[in-house]
Amino acid sequence: MRLSLCMIVRDExxxxxLCLESVQGLVDEIIVVDTGSEDRTPQVAREFGAKVYPFxxxxxxxxARNESLRHATGDYILWLDADDxxxxxxxxxxxxxxxxxxxxxxxYKFVLESPKEGGDFLNEFCYQLRVxxxxxxxxxxxxxxxxxxxxxxALKVPIVDYDLRILHRGYSRKxxxxxxxxxxxxxxLTALAEDPTDSAVLWHLSMTYNLLGDKERSxxxxxxxxxxxxxxxxxxWRTAVVCHLGSLYRDLGRREEAERLLxxxxxxxPSSPLPLFFLAHLYLKEGDxxxxxxxxxxxxxxxxxxxxxxxxxxxxxxxxxxWLGSCYEAMGDRExxxxxxxxxxxxxxxxxxxxxxxxxxxxxxxDWERALPxxxxxxxxxxxDPSLWSNLxxxxxxxxxxxxxxxAYRHALALDPSHFNAISNLAHLLLEEGRVEEAEPFxxxxxxxxxxxxxxxxxGYISSLKGEIMGSVEACDRALKALGMTPEGVLDxxxxxxxxxxxxxxxxxxRKRHREAQLATRTAQTxxxxxxxxxxx
Numbered sequence: 001m002r003l004s005l006c007m008i009v010r011d012e013x014x015x016x017x018l019c020l021e022s023v024q025g026l027v028d029e030i031i032v033v034d035t036g037s038e039d040r041t042p043q044v045a046r047e048f049g050a051k052v053y054p055f056x057x058x059x060x061x062x063x064a065r066n067e068s069l070r071h072a073t074g075d076y077i078l079w080l081d082a083d084d085x086x087x088x089x090x091x092x093x094x095x096x097x098x099x100x101x102x103x104x105x106x107x108y109k110f111v112l113e114s115p116k117e118g119g120d121f122l123n124e125f126c127y128q129l130r131v132x133x134x135x136x137x138x139x140x141x142x143x144x145x146x147x148x149x150x151x152x153x154a155l156k157v158p159i160v161d162y163d164l165r166i167l168h169r170g171y172s173r174k175x176x177x178x179x180x181x182x183x184x185x186x187x188x189l190t191a192l193a194e195d196p197t198d199s200a201v202l203w204h205l206s207m208t209y210n211l212l213g214d215k216e217r218s219x220x221x222x223x224x225x226x227x228x229x230x231x232x233x234x235x236x237w238r239t240a241v242v243c244h245l246g247s248l249y250r251d252l253g254r255r256e257e258a259e260r261l262l263x264x265x266x267x268x269x270p271s272s273p274l275p276l277f278f279l280a281h282l283y284l285k286e287g288d289x290x291x292x293x294x295x296x297x298x299x300x301x302x303x304x305x306x307x308x309x310x311x312x313x314x315x316x317x318x319x320x321x322x323w324l325g326s327c328y329e330a331m332g333d334r335e336x337x338x339x340x341x342x343x344x345x346x347x348x349x350x351x352x353x354x355x356x357x358x359x360x361x362x363x364x365x366x367d368w369e370r371a372l373p374x375x376x377x378x379x380x381x382x383x384x385d386p387s388l389w390s391n392l393x394x395x396x397x398x399x400x401x402x403x404x405x406x407x408a409y410r411h412a413l414a415l416d417p418s419h420f421n422a423i424s425n426l427a428h429l430l431l432e433e434g435r436v437e438e439a440e441p442f443x444x445x446x447x448x449x450x451x452x453x454x455x456x457x458x459x460g461y462i463s464s465l466k467g468e469i470m471g472s473v474e475a476c477d478r479a480l481k482a483l484g485m486t487p488e489g490v491l492d493x494x495x496x497x498x499x500x501x502x503x504x505x506x507x508x509x510x511r512k513r514h515r516e517a518q519l520a521t522r523t524a525q526t527x528x529x530x531x532x533x534x535x536x537x
Contacts, residue, residue, distance in 0.1 A: 004074030105133035
């Protein structure tokens with residue numbers, strides 16, 4: 001089966017090369033209808049082997065597309081815009097699909113991915129009909145947002161969803177979207193005058209007015225759509241209209257109507273995530289975290305599948321986790337809040353608002369590699385939270401960057417000289433670096449604020465290094481009591497003290513408290529050195 005690529009273009013010399021390069025070896029002919037380019041578009045098309053035909057622009061996209069069909073000779077038609085690309089990773093699958101094109105006329109919807117300037121997580125996906133058989137009677141209709149579906153349905157040509165992806169880059173920038181929206185509005189109003197009952201025109205008018213900031217008019221056309229019995233039979237589209245209108249009502253201050261619409265949508269289309277998403281947003285805007293929480297728990301379990309309605313699945317997931325985090329935070333559950341925030345951050349790494357909480361969450365799980373980027377983001381944002389800086393020091397320390405760790409700890413203490421974790425963490429870092437004299441006062445200061453076994457054992461170790469055996473004895477006594485252990489017999493000399501420290505180390509190892517066990521072991525080793533024969537002078 002031969003496949004013809006059919007395109008209509010005008011002044012597309014910037015985008016066209018990338019498009020045509022992506023289809024080299026995938027199609028059997030390229031038909032380009034030029035509607036009045038003033039740049040090098042026709043020459044560019046010919047350089048890629050296209051047959052170029054001029055066509056006078058008459059404010060009718062369908063007419064131009066039908067002109068491209070008139071020149072095609074393939075069994076099947078693929079239509080693309082100049083800002084479309086077949087991704088490199090799809091080429092092999094595309095060729096496999098093309099090889100199996102059936103003799104029985106069949107049309108195909110591909111997955112259209114539309115990037116957005118806010119980041120990949122905002123990319124929208126939908127199924128859109130892009131391939132159809134070249135048959136008499138198959139024609140595009142509608143001067144804007146043209147469609148070939150109606151003629152295919154009239155001929156009873158089956159339409160299949162197929163998981164091949166096309167990248168559509170035309171609406172990635174907000175300014176470009178608004179420019180095209182203003183252009184499209186005039187043509188949509190003309191199309192509406194030609195057929196006031198065209199549901200596709202009503203939908204696009206509502207979306208265009210919303211894009212341009214006119215929510216009243218946007219709501220008006222959405223309301224007209226809901227009265228259309230044809231539109232009501234398409235459940236996925238009716239749900240989309242209801243959610244869109246509910247969002248508009250919320251913004252227009254018609255809160256009760258918005259809630260009623262969204263709750264009805266949940267009842268009528270229980271598998272859809274959309275009404276849950278918009279209802280949760282409605283409750284959160286009002287500060288009603290409990291009601292939002294119940295809705296979000298349901299949303300969290302929903303599958304977000306590609307459908308004819310453009311949706312940003314990763315953005316829906318991102319906001320689900322973000323909003324759940326805010327609900328948990330409002331309920332006082334910081335642990336669950338941080339878990340949700342961390343999941344949100346994985347979806348959208350550019351999100352920085354909860355870096356401190358996410359970093360702490362991962363640190364508590366021993367995953368410094370995932371904690372560090374979030375903590376660094378929060379620090380770069382100018383955080384004045386000493387806990388953030390102390391946790392950043394911990395992450396650097398685990399990475400092996402002692403200098404950065406010390407700097408972070410000292411920054412935390414500059415913000416709050418009494419911050420216990422910063423004092424304790426800096427003390428341990430200095431001790432690990434062999435800076436015993438600097439470490440000791442920090443351990444003593446930390447113990448004034450909180451009794452902790454690791455601090456006692458550290459001071460016991462320092463005492464052994466300095467030959468201050470009574471300091472090691474005191475630390476040993478405190479450690480035994482803290483662990484519920486009793487000495488065996490009477491302490492009679494340094495060797496017995498060293499054995500006690502080894503018992504403490506073993507007990508701590510069994511409890512998986514490895515850092516404290518290491519301190520006890522080092523203390524025992526240091527004490528035993530005092531029993532070794534000294535070299536004679």
